[in-house]
Amino acid sequence: MTTLDRDETQAPAAPPNPAAxxxxxxxxxxxxxxxxxxxxxxxxxxxxxxxxxxxxxxxxxxxxxxxxxxxxxxxxxxxxxxxxxxxxxxxxxxxxxxxxxxxxxxxxxxxxxxxxxxxxxxxxxxxxxxxxxxxxxxxxxxxxxxxxxxxxxxxxxxxxxxxxxxxxxxxxxxxxxxxxxxxxxxxxxxxxxxxxxxxxxxxxxxxxxxxxxxxxxxxxxxxxxxxxxxxxxxxAAAGGGKAVTVAIVQGNVPRLGLDFNAQRQAVLNNHVDATLELAARVASGAQRQPDLVVWPENSSDIDPLRNPTAGARISQAADAIRAPILVGAVLLGPGPGQVRNAGILWRPDTGADMAQLYTKRHPVPFAEYVPLRDVARMVSDQVDLIRSDFVPGSTPGVVRAGPAVLGDVICFEVAYDEVVRDTVTGGAQLLVVQTNNATFNAAEARQQLAMVRLRAVEHGRPALMASTVGVSGFVAPDGRVSDATGFNTREVVVRQLRLDSGRTLATRLGWxxxxxxxxxxxxxxxxxxxxxxxxxxxxx
Known part of the structure; x- marks a missing residue:
């Protein structure tokens, strides 16, 4: 037996290699x-x-x-x-x-x-x-x-x-x-x-x-x-409850960008004027009378509760259309240096309904408020462009508008499961997403609309997205989109919807x-x- 043969014979078997x-x-x-x-x-x-x-x-x-x-x-x-x-x-x-x-x-x-x-x-x-x-x-x-x-x-x-x-x-x-x-x-x-x-x-x-x-x-x-x-x-392709007619007013802004609200009065006027034009078409019989009008987020960045001129203009629109308007407004307070991103119901004849006010529960960090501001300033002094921090609300966006109970969420909140679900378990029959895409582009708006479509199917509710500049539109409970608007245009769309109060399995199971x-x-x-x-x- 050669040395090589002996070595091979006596050599112990190599341990198994799990990776190999x-x-x-x-x-x-x-x-x-x-x-x-x-x-x-x-x-x-x-x-x-x-x-x-x-x-x-x-x-x-x-x-x-x-x-x-x-x-x-x-x-x-x-x-x-x-x-x-x-x-x-x-x-x-x-x-x-x-x-x-x-x-x-x-x-x-x-x-x-x-x-x-x-x-x-x-x-x-x-x-x-x-x-x-x-x-x-x-x-x-x-x-x-x-x-x-x-x-x-x-x-x-x-x-x-x-x-x-x-x-x-x-x-x-x-x-x-x-x-x-x-x-x-x-x-x-x-x-x-x-x-x-x-x-x-x-x-x-x-x-x-x-x-x-x-x-x-x-x-x-x-x-x-x-x-x-x-x-x-x-x-469901449509809700099974009563029919309501809803108008979305997309008033547009003077210019896109972070300074879209530099002409805050012009943005408000755009939405008022578009609503007045809708009222004229209703009066002439060219358009169905809406039961509810929805304006987008930031449609009034002038606090209409504190500014009489802004409040008067919104009242003019509500009185002309003879329907409550869900207004996206920036409200001052509750404390000094604080503001709120809110949806407030404005009724014809009586004005702001303070009992039907929703304050955004999930402000966007570094966009609507700055956490750890001193630390963030070390990275970029651009954080100081946000002079006033938006404070969050504490209750779900259940707004009782009369003809319908609305589940109101504002802008990016549509991406958060529990924020939307809380409105449905609170009695919402129609999901409403108020948003402002003036600082973004059409791609962001369409990504957001995809979320609205999922929420409509998830909770078996008709839904809508109202944007300052687009894309706005209605979504059926099966996810189909109707009357979608263009981007960076002024448009008004009106549609009859059937409400729903049932609960899907997803709504019941929650998280x-x-x-x-x-x-x-x-x-x-x-x-x-x-x-x-x-x-x-x-x-x-």
Whole structure:
């Protein structure tokens, strides 16, 4: 026996290498471009592009790029996806405020996708242990990431949720069952099914593992089940209650930009004059008499409760149209140096109804108020452009207008699940989103309208969005949009709607679907930790 033979015979068997057994991640030269492509695919799924089937593709690309990577590398590819998505998606934030706020916000949001990439890498052993688990893990981690991003920091920023890509998709129907979190889960689950089906190397191992068919059959069955549920989920094309006629007045502004309200009287006059023109058409019989008129956010940046001239002009409009007007107003107080972003009902003959006033509950940090102002000033002295902090309201936006009970939310509040739901559980029959897009662009307005569509389906309510400059329009309980206006135009649209007082399953369940899905995501992370610990223990 030669020395070489003896060494080979007596050499102990090498301990099993869990990483080698599980396979290797994709080469970084492949994974990095895939991560960027994932962000771009997700971007194209959002309005104004609206190619919603690309959302699962983006999810699949990120899942594949992060699979089996070390945590730092997983975070890196997730960050690449986040930058590729959020930098262009939020480009409207730099139109009039400069590049710094846009860059900081985009990088902050990308950081959450970095956490998602790290979490995806962390649970890779679970996906490798049972390939049929990979789609569910993908869906759970996306819901968990969004639950965190929607709440932190300073109340969170839910823009860019997967659910908001599906305004034209059959999956939108799932919002009636479990709200935006369930739609996000379904989209991410579809992405997980896609990556499971095409992951390299899996086909080569099928012959060696008798249970390979589970990795195909189980995801396929799940895909069929999700598709069937989404298509069979009933959504009403119209409300089932009494009919009301509602007018949206989009008065437009003298110029777009941060100084849109430099001519505050002109903005107010635009909305008054448009309403007076509507009243003239009603008097001539050319237009149906509205039961309610909705003006947008910032339609009166002159406090009409303290400025007699502004109050008189609004009263002139309400008296002429002979219907209550929901006015978006900036109100002074309650303390010195404080203001409120409010929706106030203005009735004909009697004027402001102080009992029907909603103050925005979720002001936007660094836009409507500055948290940690002294610290923020060290980053940019631009924070001092916000001279007065908007103070939040404390009660849901349930406004009893007479002909209808309104669920009023203001601008970005439509992105927050609980803010909208609180109005419905409070009795709202019609969802109203008052917004001002004069400091943004048409892309931002269309992204916001997609959120309104989801909320209409989620709660089974007719809805509308009223903007100073567009896009304004009506949304049916099945998500269809009617009478959408152009951008940066003055328009008035009138439509008869049927109210609804029922409650969808999503309304009844509230935040519990998200709690359950996010809880399962935490359990998956813990389970992956246990499995990783066991894999490190190599028998001697």
């Amino acid at each position: 057994a599980a396979g290797r991640p994709l080469p970084l030269r492949v994974a990095a471009p895939m991560a960027v492509a994932a962000g771009l695919a997700l971007l194209l799924a959002f309005p104004p592009y609206g190619v919603w089937p690309l959302a699962p593709v983006g999810v699949a690309l990120l899942a594949a790029a992060a699979h089996r990577r070390r945590l730092r590398a997983g975070a890196g590819v997730g960050f690449l996806t986040g930058v590729a998505l959020f930098a262009p998606l939020l480009a409207w934030t730099n139109l009039h405020t400069g590049y710094l706020p846009w860059a900081l916000l985009s990088l902050l949001q990308a950081g959450y996708l970095a956490l998602l990439g790290a979490a995806t890498a962390w649970v890779s052993p679970l996906a490798d242990r049972g390939r049929w688990q990979w789609p569910a893990l993908t869906g759970l981690l996306w819901v968990g990431q969004e639950a965190l991003r929607d709440r932190t920091p300073f109340g969170g920023f839910p823009w860019g949720r997967l659910a908001f890509t599906q305004d034209d998709s059959p999956l939108l129907r799932l919002a009636a069952l479990g709200g935006a979190p369930l739609v996000t889960f379904a989209v991410a689950l579809a992405g997980g099914l896609l990556v499971t089906a095409v992951w390299r190397g899996w086909a080569a191992r099928r012959a060696a593992r008798p249970e390979w068919w589970l990795a195909v059959a189980v995801p396929a069955a799940v895909a069929v089940a999700v598709g069937a549920v989404s298509l069979l989920t009933p959504v 519990w679907p998200e709690v359950a899905l996010a809880g399962l995501a935490v359990a998956a992370l813990a389970g992956a930790g246990v499995l990783r610990r066991r894999q490190r223990v190599v028998p001697g």
